[in-house]
Amino acid sequence: MKHLQPQEAWDYLQQHPDALFVDVRMEIESLYVGRPPGVVNVPWYEYPDLTPDGKKFADAVAREASSKAQPVLLICRSGQRTLAAGQALEAAGFAEVINVVHGFEGELDEQFQRSTLSGWRFEGLPWEQM
Template identity: 70%
Template sequence: MRHWLPKEAWAWLQAQRGLPPDEQPLFVDVRMEIESLYVGRPPGVVNIPWYEYPDLRPDPQGFARKVLQEAGRLDRPVLLICRSGKRTLDAGAALEAAGFTDVAHVVHGFEGELDEHFHRSSRNGWRFEGLPWEQM
């Protein structure tokens, strides 16, 4: 799995825009749907939660099946993002175990690491870097 800082991930996504849609990377937000909708998310991201409320337990095989359904094939590049870059490590490992051959994740995720006041988006992450995002 490749580990890309937010600006690196965004630049890579933009560089792939000229490819046919089914060859462009699949950008997957692995956060719960409510997080993705109300906290905000990058444009063009597909939400496939690593786990969801109320169980809050991952289903690695189920997750990989859903990503494959969206991706269409195991060799399509997949870029993962979550809140802080931690869930994507497990989700990416599950995809690789399922046979995906080109998996990357956004280091620090959408909101980044906690600061000394337990706030996010103040040290690093997609939103901190000023990259495009949208909110419900």
């Protein structure tokens, strides 16, 4: 699995428009907190179970991808869920899996708030909110 900082991931997406960009957060997080434009939401886990199923996740991503050779970029809130999700994709045979380091909202600061130190939104990259 490759690891790219948010700006590097944005640049990669501009250079590889064929890449599949997957938001692994729960759908409610993606819609209400915000998300990068063009991202496909495939939750790593969903409410109320909150239990990941690597095979189910990989199968859902495979339905969105043109093939397992298509590059897949993964983003979540802080870059943690994408690590396990990426490992599930690699185990399922995906050839190029990329983790967006620090995710959409980034690390917690001293006041336990996100989007103040790192992350997609902190970097000022394009995003939308419902």
